[in-house]
Amino acid sequence: MDFKKEIDINDLPKHIAVIMDGNGRWAKKHGKMRIFGHQNGVKSVRETSEAAAEIGIKYLTLYAFSTENWNRPKKEVDALMTLLVHTIESEIKTLNKNNIRLEAIGDLENLPKKSYSKLIEAIESTKNNDRMTLILALSYSSRWEIVNAVKKIAEKISKNEISSDMIDQKLFSSFLTTSKYPDPELLIRTSGEFRVSNFLLWQIAYAELYFTQKLWPDFRKDDLYEAILNYQKRERRFGMISEQINIQK
């Protein structure tokens, strides 16, 4: 089946978020070290970004490194950070050529100096691109982000810059790292795990969740298109009933 051809481009999710999982298992399956899985995952990052931009997705967020990932063996963390720097360096040209803006969310200052500066350089160099925004979640976790937002709000209250009765969902969202982006309508997780692993917990309140058995390094354009098609076949009711949704359409 040609999934891309079946997609209704007038009903695309604006924002897709992806939990890229299964690199380690993929490497093991091929009798290699875990880092070999991460290296091969880069091709899937490229394919997914291209596929998303080609069809007209405006925001794509990839969970590249979680706060919890710092607890992995130092060798793997170092290798992932090196891979990040190399990938960013080698992809800047392609991002600019394809009019894709790179951004990042997470506790970025916690990244090694070199990774941080390369990242900022790439963000700066792609900042005027407007076809799609590719957001890397790095040293990110949702609970970290939520606690941080609460701290910032508390500080504003203590300085009398806002009052507690001004706090509502909109104000709270504006203190999250994702404040500039719409909430993802579709969350994809690869590798057959059915968890959200501390990723965009607030933002996925109404997202459709899509799980695939594919391990991340095997994920290709068609897999993204299949997920979008699956999303389009679902009825999103936001707590209402079918008839109300159909009237709104």
Ligand code: FPP
């Ligand atoms: C999860 O697989 C994957 C990661 C923690 C890292 C994702 C990184 C990449 C795809 C490469 C670099 C990315 C960018 C954006 C440059 P896992 O290691 O948890 O796999 P497992 O569950 O099979 O052990």
